Amino acid sequence: MDITEVVKRTGIPAHTLRFYEKKGLITSTSPPGARRHFAAAVVEQLAVIALGQAGGLSLDEIHAMLSPNGQANVDRAVLLSKADEIDATVKHLQAMSRGLRHAAACPAPNHAQCPTFRRLLTIAAAGTFKRGSAGLARVRPAHSNTEAL
Template structure:
């Protein structure tokens, strides 16, 4: 397969040209030259962009994703980092499951007022107890 210009890469990958230029600036991808004013990329950039998209979907920062590539462009996965991210995803999934269940309960609760529902009040109390710690961790005052 021959080299692809930036518009071809954008079309095939679904990544806007502006993001491709940003990724190049951050060292995540590299052009191999120019065709007129357009950047040219090796065909394997499509696969690399797919790996970047996968990393972003998993919640990795661009710096973390950049660290997953060796200087020669090959993958260099830190299994400890992958396991830590999977653990954080598990925790998020648990929290979201609890939130989902609470919303479903609130939607179906037969109590005349949600404030009269013991389950809803327990959910409310739990949310209030977690909020200050989250604000502090995020640096919000």
């Protein structure tokens, strides 16, 4: 399959295909210097690369999971580690969302008078937001009619 056909089928630009080839993620069937041609299996290989990238894997991590013939050789430990990272990020973002929702709906006359907002400021100043949501998960609103953080 000509490189133009691969671009049409996948939407991946030719320069990206050449980059992937240079990184060893895909291989062309054409001799050096000739117009690039790929086996039909390259479409599936590109799908595996796209899936890995969507999951947050680096190209090096993806490369390590592709056998020389282009078949996926999944490293389950890497996938579990990446899933754990994603779960931690989701928890952090959910905690941030709850904090923003509380600040938006807080019944205190101003945020400086809100005990929950004051605790959020303390946590932020301590750098807890950057390290994760563990500290944020312990913060509970002082107001009974607001969503728990």
